[in-house]
Amino acid sequence: MNTWRKSSYSGEGDGNECVEIATTRTHTAVRDTKDRARATLTFPAPAFAAFLRALKAARRS
Template identity: 65%
Template sequence: MTPLTWKKSSYSGGGEGNACVEIAHHHPQVAVRDSKTPTHPTLTFPAPTFTAFIEALKRHPR
């Protein structure tokens, strides 16, 4: 199995930027993990569901 390529948000904050989540595309799913504990289990979502979630966040920013 090919290792996943994890990406961290550009909004991850200062310092080491380890206070956020990371995502990896693992077709047909998107994997999500806590950047502080990268060896712990991940959550996976169908790609369309994850995309809808991100689009909803963009429409309703904090």
């Protein structure tokens, strides 16, 4: 995986209480910054992209 970064979906002022993502061409991993030692969730890149599109569409509704 690439370097972990704060998700753009974590709100302003969340400090360290957010999610981080790491991406490759084929997968996206997600972890909780409050407990980085716990397991991460890993998704195929197309599935994660579809999830983000659904979130964006729901925001517009």
